[in-house]
Amino acid sequence: MTRSPIIARSLSSLHRARTELCKRNATLALVPTMGALHDGHVSLVRLAKRRAQKVAVSIFVNPAQFAAHEDLGSYPRTWKEDLARLKAEGVDLIWNPDVKTMYPDGFATRVVPEGPALAGLEDKFRPHFFGGVATVVAKLFTQVRPDMALFGEKDFQQLKVVTRMARDLDLGVKVVGGAIIRERDGLAMSSRNVYLSPDQRSTAPVLFRTLKATAKRMRDGDNFKAALSDGADLIRQAGFALDYLEARHAETLSPISSLNDGPVRLLVAAKIGTTRLIDNIRA
Amino acid sequence: MTRSPIIARSLSSLHRARTELCKRNATLALVPTMGALHDGHVSLVRLAKRRAQKVAVSIFVNPAQFAAHEDLGSYPRTWKEDLARLKAEGVDLIWNPDVKTMYPDGFATRVVPEGPALAGLEDKFRPHFFGGVATVVAKLFTQVRPDMALFGEKDFQQLKVVTRMARDLDLGVKVVGGAIIRERDGLAMSSRNVYLSPDQRSTAPVLFRTLKATAKRMRDGDNFKAALSDGADLIRQAGFALDYLEARHAETLSPISSLNDGPVRLLVAAKIGTTRLIDNIRA
CATH class of the missing domain: 3.30.1300.10 (Pantoate-beta-alanine ligase, C-terminal domain)
Incomplete structure (x- = not known):
């Protein structure tokens, strides 16, 4: 039997859980997700378990990385299934803040990535995307304080942007990419x-x-x-x-x-x- | 006799010094400065010593907060005098990175503050200022990882901007303002x-x-x-x-x-x- 993950929804419970999990200097890996988990996420969790002693998964559908015309409202939310998968994988901690916890009233700071975020790929078609990603990932890193974080290579430019951002802001988090997981006919899981x-x-x-x-x-x-x-x-x-x-x-x-x-x-x-x-x- | 402060100029020596200083969970306060120290800075150091067990002072003249026409080149540099004052105050650690350590090749991330940074005061006359301040202060906080940081109230808007930024990015640093110190005729020290x-x-x-x-x-x-x-x-x-x-x-x-x-x-x-x-x- 695997133990159920700790589910944290407030910063205070997150910090309590982190202190408890890492008390004997255990290493912690974070897999940031927006939920709607598929085998690609699971492969990141398994990679995380090989690399670190404790594994946290964040589930947060980040409004800041969606443009007005994009699919924030319809983005799939599958909490029950996600929780079951993460429990089966032996994840230690799920960080599941709501929007008000992530962006409290008066929130007024953006992390703006340049360099790989201005490569003329995703940024050309989703101009708000990497600003939203960099800001929320910086916050996830400072909130969870993992030793490493895993991102799928499917969002290849994002992996580069997050790697640069974490280094530039001295966040002390090693960013690791995980290979793309595909359906049998080759379609990248998403x-x-x-x-x-x-x-x-x-x-x-x-x-x-x-x-x-x-x-x-x-x-x-x-x-x-x-x-x-x-x-x-x-x-x-x-x-x-x-x-x-x-x-x-x-x-x-x-x-x-x-x-x-x-x-x-x-x-x-x-x-x-x-x-x-x-x-x-x-x- | 006071002990000489540890002087760190690389991130690795900074982290070593921090671990050594705070090994028994000692609390650490940071006073960020651009050097050219005056009695205002010293009052912040003294406030820091009352509030925390260990005190770090950073000295870094931050190019990112000067516009091209401003006084980066002529900004006063008084390292020898600064060091003597900080030693006399019993400061534990001086973080004195150079520009390449703070902004390595390929650096490509800006922290952009809004809210109090758009109040129409300093931001109106120094449009690049608070972006440069927020970015370097975020980095100083993640590099030094203090429990609190002290800023003079003379830069009143800056104090508000930094407070907001630290909260928004969950940096875990309490920002504390110190009263303005004045010359005998009332001129604010600068x-x-x-x-x-x-x-x-x-x-x-x-x-x-x-x-x-x-x-x-x-x-x-x-x-x-x-x-x-x-x-x-x-x-x-x-x-x-x-x-x-x-x-x-x-x-x-x-x-x-x-x-x-x-x-x-x-x-x-x-x-x-x-x-x-x-x-x-x-x-």
Whole structure:
């Protein structure tokens, strides 16, 4: 039998729980989530358990990272299922603040990331996103004070932004990326996949297939521009509205046009119907 | 004989020193400064020693809070005198990073304060100031991890901005204000007073005298507008270029027009020659 996680909803109960959990200098890993947990989150929890003695998961749907037209209201909330999964994984602590606890009256401070947050990828299509992410993650780090925090590579740019932010603000938290977990047909797991109609769901793996095919052409020595342009055509022909398909330096996220110029990451974002999907792979 | 303070110039030596100082859960107070220490700083150090078991002073002239036309290059640097004063006060730790330690290559994160940072006082005349202050103070807090930090009330708006920022980012640092320390003729102590020519120096106390006279008129029931307008005239007649003379709510910094509407703070900023002075008092 696994013990139930401690569930903290106020800062005072969080701090009490943290002190109790880490009293013999136990190391603590945090997996920040917005709930609606899937196997990708679970893989981060398992990675956390291998890396640290205690594991905390935060569940907070952060209004600050949604634009007015985005899906804050309809974002899936599955508390009961989430709790069952986290209990089964032996998570020690769930930090589940409400909006008033995270942003009390008079809240007036933003953490504004630049550098990787201005790479012209997600930031171009979701201009408020990384400001909201950086602010809430900075707060999650100072609230929970973990030794490390785990983020999925699916949000690849976010992983870079959070890594930079934690270093820049001397938060003392090591940011660790976890590999993308995929459905059997290759679709990257995402809480937003539940929005897809059956037709859209069967089309969705085109993104990963195209990433793989494009990466292969690059490794085979094809011109980056031609490979990317053909990949973009494939994605559009499948019925997506493409936001971007780009090759970037895997560390700096700056544009790159040859495998010789550094580790290359291929990144894609596209809408099918009203659902926006992102994915990426190493090229 | 007092022990010499530990002087840390790298993050690793800072963290070592902090662990050593606070090993038996000793409480730690931080006095952030830009050096060029005067009796105002010393009064903060003494307040810190009454409130906490260990006292750290940071000395860092923060480029991020100076605009291009401001006095970063000529800001007084008096390391030897500063060290002697801090030693005499029994300070335990001096945190003295260089610019590369504080802002390493690739640094790309800003802490942007709103609320009290947008009150239309200093922010109106130094638009970059509070962003630079909030970012460096957030970093000083996460680097030194004090239980409390002390700031002079001379920079009254800064005190409010830093208090809000520390609370908003859950930094776990109690921000404490220290009373303004004045020269015998009333001039508020400031590292920038060394810029004043003898003539300017003899004119400078007009600011405090006007604050006192204006506050008295307010307490005597005079109309705020008339009192402030007469005060502004006095300051200008003395030869200052006035940036503002304002009555604000002492907590929110919002404009206020009666002593009945809350605790009132009178704030002034004015230039004499090229030197900009600020001051404030309770009305």
